Amino acid sequence: MHVHDETGAQTGGETGPLARALVGGSTDALAEIYRRWSSLVHTIVLRSLGDAADAEDVTQQVFVSAWNSRHTFRPEQGSIQAWLVGITRHRVADLRTQRYRNHRNLQAVALESAATPTVTDDAEWAQRLLLVRELEMMGDPRAAVIRMAFLEDRSHDDIAETLGLPLGTVKSHIRRGLLHLRQRLQEVERVSP
Template sequence: MALDELVAEQDDLAARFVSGSREALAEVYARWSALVYTVALRALDDAHDAEDVTQQVFVSAWGSRHTLRPREGALPGWLIGITRHRIADVRTQRYRRARNVAAVAALAPEVGSPPTEADIAQRLLVAHEVDRLGEPRASVLRMAFIEDLPQEEIARRLDLPLGTVKSHVRRGLVQLRNRLEEVDDVAP
């Protein structure tokens, strides 16, 4: 196939995609999902995150297909642009998760030292606040930080999507941090 024919075929596919053809969506996915996955995997170095990004890219592309302007080679570049945004979102989530974990870890006493009354009180407060988060968020946090289970295992045990587990961890830590900050502000 000559380059001109390939470009014309891509432009036709892009036009059908923009018009809402589900067959065009399937063809776009078949052609470029491996590229999107590879870019995400290289950037994130995690197969599960790369799979999530790939799915998010095509869901976003379908939802915002009206923004695509079919012209020479626009479709693959447009998909890679969406991929870069989703990769940035995952990196931001990772940063926030690490920051929240560090904040909770800072509450833990040093290993080897006997717990003080203040340490015990703080642990009870944290346990109480985790319980107040409700289910399944409280169970997700306990499994992640007390049982030290990977998020994939938590998702399997609780029969939840991996993205939902990740959201519960992130949002639960934020809620917990905010509540503990409120308690610190009130404490004498």
């Protein structure tokens, strides 16, 4: 149900007070908004990206973005749900753009490595190729986080700020990514002569 205020603008019915509380900085309002709409946001992201881990990360990013940009939300211009869907679409588009850039960068690194015969040991060469391939398969934002942390030697805080991710998410991506890469390298070593 929508009601109109004294200016005739639509206020969004029962979510009007919730929206105003969020804009005013209420963390309780944010928690209630998360409770009501996180499953919607997660479903949109999962359907758009097709990856459960990415869906969880992007869902978290959407609500962090909502909190950080709460001062820009105008309850009289639209519903909380529509605002969250808009943020979600932007975050999905950002991730897709980031994936494309990282894929392009990984291909450039692979081509550069192939053109530069600095690796003389076949096993080391195979490990480098495996690393490039695994990072490519890992997808973003995890691959971007690992590349920035280890190839660009950037701090966790810097990565979080650059990618717009919570610090805990960056650390989680690094931990999970390294475990995955270590496991894959061990698998290759076991089957190598």
